[in-house]
Amino acid sequence: MVxxxxxxxxxxxxxxxxxxNQGSIGIVRLSGVTALDITKKIFQPxxxxxxxxxxxxxxxxxNPNTRQIIDEVLVLLMLSPRSFxxxxxxxxxxxxxxxxxxxxxxxxxxxxxxLAQGGxxxxxxxxxxRIDLTQxxxxxxxxxxxxxxxxxxxxxxxxxxxxxxxxxMRHSLLDILxxxxxxxxxxxxxxxxxEAQIKQDLEDHLVKVKHILGTKDQGELLRSxxxxxxxxxxxxxxxxxxxxxxxxxxxxxxxxxxxxxxxVESVLVVQGIPIQVLDTAGIRETEDTVEKxxxxxxxxxxxxxxxxxFTIDASTGWTQEDDEIYQQIRDLNLILVINKIDIATAxxxxxPTEIKEVVTTAVAINKGIEDLETAIVKxxxxxxxxxxxLEIANNQRQAAAxxxxxxxxxxxxxxxxxxxxxxxxxxxxRIAIQALGExxxxxxxxxxLDRIFSRFCIGK
Numbered sequence: 001m002v003x004x005x006x007x008x009x010x011x012x013x014x015x016x017x018x019x020x021n022q023g024s025i026g027i028v029r030l031s032g033v034t035a036l037d038i039t040k041k042i043f044q045p046x047x048x049x050x051x052x053x054x055x056x057x058x059x060x061x062x063n064p065n066t067r068q069i070i071d072e073v074l075v076l077l078m079l080s081p082r083s084f085x086x087x088x089x090x091x092x093x094x095x096x097x098x099x100x101x102x103x104x105x106x107x108x109x110x111x112x113x114x115l116a117q118g119g120x121x122x123x124x125x126x127x128x129x130r131i132d133l134t135q136x137x138x139x140x141x142x143x144x145x146x147x148x149x150x151x152x153x154x155x156x157x158x159x160x161x162x163x164x165x166x167x168x169m170r171h172s173l174l175d176i177l178x179x180x181x182x183x184x185x186x187x188x189x190x191x192x193x194x195e196a197q198i199k200q201d202l203e204d205h206l207v208k209v210k211h212i213l214g215t216k217d218q219g220e221l222l223r224s225x226x227x228x229x230x231x232x233x234x235x236x237x238x239x240x241x242x243x244x245x246x247x248x249x250x251x252x253x254x255x256x257x258x259x260x261x262x263x264v265e266s267v268l269v270v271q272g273i274p275i276q277v278l279d280t281a282g283i284r285e286t287e288d289t290v291e292k293x294x295x296x297x298x299x300x301x302x303x304x305x306x307x308x309x310f311t312i313d314a315s316t317g318w319t320q321e322d323d324e325i326y327q328q329i330r331d332l333n334l335i336l337v338i339n340k341i342d343i344a345t346a347x348x349x350x351x352p353t354e355i356k357e358v359v360t361t362a363v364a365i366n367k368g369i370e371d372l373e374t375a376i377v378k379x380x381x382x383x384x385x386x387x388x389x390l391e392i393a394n395n396q397r398q399a400a401a402x403x404x405x406x407x408x409x410x411x412x413x414x415x416x417x418x419x420x421x422x423x424x425x426x427x428x429x430r431i432a433i434q435a436l437g438e439x440x441x442x443x444x445x446x447x448x449l450d451r452i453f454s455r456f457c458i459g460k
Contacts, residue, residue, distance in 0.1 A: 008033070009032055009114055010030060010031065010032025010033060010034040010035050010038065010112065010113045010114070011030070011031055011032055011113060011114055011115070011116035011117075011120055011121070011124075012028065012029065012030045012031075012038075012105060012108040012109065012113040012114070012115065012116060013028070013029055013105075013115060013116035013120075013121070013458045013459035014026065014027070014028055014029075014101050014102075014105055014458070014459050015027040015028065015029040015091065015121075015459035015460070016101075016459070018096070018097070018098045018101060024095075024096045025093055025094070025095070025096050026093075026094045026095065026096050026097065026098075026100060026101035027091055027092065027093055027094070027101070028091070028092040028094065028101055028104045028105050028108065029089065029090070029091050029092075029121065029459060030088075030089065030090040030091075030092075030108060030113060031083075031084075031085045031087050031088070031089045031090075031116075031121055031124060032087055032088065032113070033087065033088065034112055034113070035087070035088040035089065035090045035113075036051070036077075036079070036088050036090065037112075038090075038108055038111045038112060038113055039075060039077075039090045041064050041111050042061055042062060042063070042064055042104075042107045042108070042111055043057070043059055043060070043061055043062070043073070043075055043092075044059050044060045044061075044062045045057045045058065045059035045075070046058050046059050051077065052077070052079075053077055053078060053079035053082055054077065054078060054079075054082065055076075055077050056074055056075070056076055056077075057074070057075040057077065058073075058074055058075075059072075059073065059075065060072055060073065061073055061092065061094070061103075061104050061107065063107060064107075064111070070100070070103045070104060070107065071094045071095055071100040071103065071104060072095070073092050073093055073094050073104070074092075074093040075090060075091070075092055075093070076090065076091040076093065077090060078090070078091075084121065084125050084130065085121055085124040085125045085128060085130065086124075086125065086128040086129065086130045087124060087128065092104050115458075116458055116459065117453075117454075117458065118453065118454055118455070118456045118457060118458050118460075119136075119140075119452075119453030119454065119455070119456025119457070119460060120453065120458075121459070121460060122136050122139055122140075122453065122456060122460055123136070123449065123453045126441060126449075131158075132160070132163050132167075132440045132441050132442075133438075133439065133440055133441030133444060133452070134157055134160075134162045134163040134166070134398070134439060134440055134441075135157065135158050135159075135160060135163065136441075136452070136453075137157070137395060137397075137398075137452065138154045138155070138156075138157030138158040138162075139154075139158060139456075139460065140455060140456055140460075141153075141154035141157065141395075142154040142155060142158065143457070143460065148269075148272055150272075150274070162212070162398075162439075163439075163440050165208060165212070166212075166436050166439050166440055167436075167440055167442075169205045169208060169209070169436055170433055170436040170437055170440070170442065172201060172205065173205065173429060173432055173433045173436070174433055176198055176201065176202075176429060177426060177429045177430065177433065179193060179198075180193065180422050180425050180426055180429065181426060183422055184422050184423060184426075193422075195416065198416070199413065199416060202409055202412055202413055202416075203413070205409060205432075206406065206409045206410065206413070209402055209405050209406045209409065210406060212402060213399060213402040213403065213406060225273055225274025225275055225276060226273070226274075226275055226276070226306040226307060226380055227275075227276045227278065227304060227305045227306050227307075228275050228276065228277050228278065228305060228306065228307045228308075228309060228376065229277075229278045229302050229304075229305035229307075229308050229309070230242060230277065230278065230279050230309045230311055230337075231302055231308050231309065231310050231311065231325065231329065232310060232311035232312060232322070232325065233312075233319070233321040233322060233325060235313070236311045236312055236313040236339055236340075237311060237313065237339040237340055237361075237363055237364075238279050238311050239279050240339075240363045240364060241279075241309070241311060241337065241339060241361065241363045242266055242277060242279040243363075244363040244364075244366050244369060245266075245268065245277065245363075245369055245372070246266040246268055246277070266279075270373045270376060270377060271373065271377050273377065273380070275376070278305065302328075302329060302332070305332075306333065306380070307333050307334065307335065307376065307379060307380060308329055308332050308333065308334035308335070309334070309335055309337050309372075310325070310326065310329060310334050310335070310336050310337065311337040311339050312336070312337070312338055312339065312349075312351070313339060313340050314338050314339060314340045314341045314343070314344035314346075314349050314360070315340045315343045315344050315345065317346060317349055317350060318349065318350050318351050326352065330352075330354075333379065333380075334355070334357070335357040335358070335359060335372075335375050335376065335379060336351060336355045336357065336358045336359070337359050337360075337361055337372065338351070338358065338359070338360045338361070339360075339361050339362070339363060340362060340364070341360045341361065341362050341367075341368075342362035342364065342365055342367065343362075357375050357378070357379055359371050359372045359375045397438075397448075397452070398439050401435045401436070401438045401439045402435070402439070404431065404432075404435040405431075405432045405435035405436050408428040408429070408431040408432035408435065409428070409432050411428040411431075412425060412428040412429055412432070415428065
């Protein structure tokens, strides 16, 4: 039903971000059976165009009723089936700014197109067989990427690096299921099953599923990054650390304790991992109402952070105040940052020996930042999965389907081991096949599609 409705309608949307006074080009995109007719109705080309696919035409958008010129544009023709949606796709490249693209959009709507829903262009590409579901989701991941590595992984997904092994496993399991069902229906006419080979194939698939599933956390890390909170007592150099690390003056720095009254944020990319750094107010007992609120927000930021940079002052050493703060955060994932080593009076700074990750810095002279980044990556990236491992589960939906496939394959192996009838084999084989099909879109419900594509922006 969805595919039939989609094929009967032509959709239109603004396909570029519109930022006032900053964009030189705005794009309006059409897709559908009447896209070319609508274009000919509102576009006046210069010269005598052939209207063949994959051409760029120059001319003017003109209101067909008033003959008023709306904008000077370039028109890109990408006709079926050689287009993203495998329908006729037309793009109007207008002057940047909201007024030209909005007027072109309105003319397309008045000429018979309807406004596209979020992700509908990509949905059509999927329904028309241009891409599979993992590739569609990878398009959204490319748009959302916060680091080069995240973009690299999403691009690999768009190229089919995840779908290919999933599809191969599914087809192999379908062959096994066919062999098993044939023995159920025609046992007397066929040779016995090669049980040993089937068990080996199932084990190979299980190993592969577990491998891809094991990349989920690393993929999430590279896409979304982590939240790091810089914590410590006042005047140990937390704000100076943020400024030196981000190469900016995000935080106010003075010799006066309690200068930072609120949580200051900065977003960095460290070895391909997005990191949201939070410079918190110095944690201490205070009667100052505003500073007290800052301390409360600092403690809240600590509770929400994935990693704590517990910062102390090397010139004063480990103090009673440091110990009081440490007792509150000792069970969290933390790195001890011993700052101001350039003015330390002692060669050895004492601290609890249970702290394993320790970095020394002198942020006033930009010393130790690289060591800190290395320690952060070492702490959060315990596994060795990297962006070179391109068979990475892109999201929770894919991970959930892989988990179902894994459990089903384990159950099939147990069924064979327990010498249960062949009918029992087919139950879990079908579950595994369906789960893998959900990942690529070969076996997916309309409600799942609605949920996936509703997260896309309009125009994509």
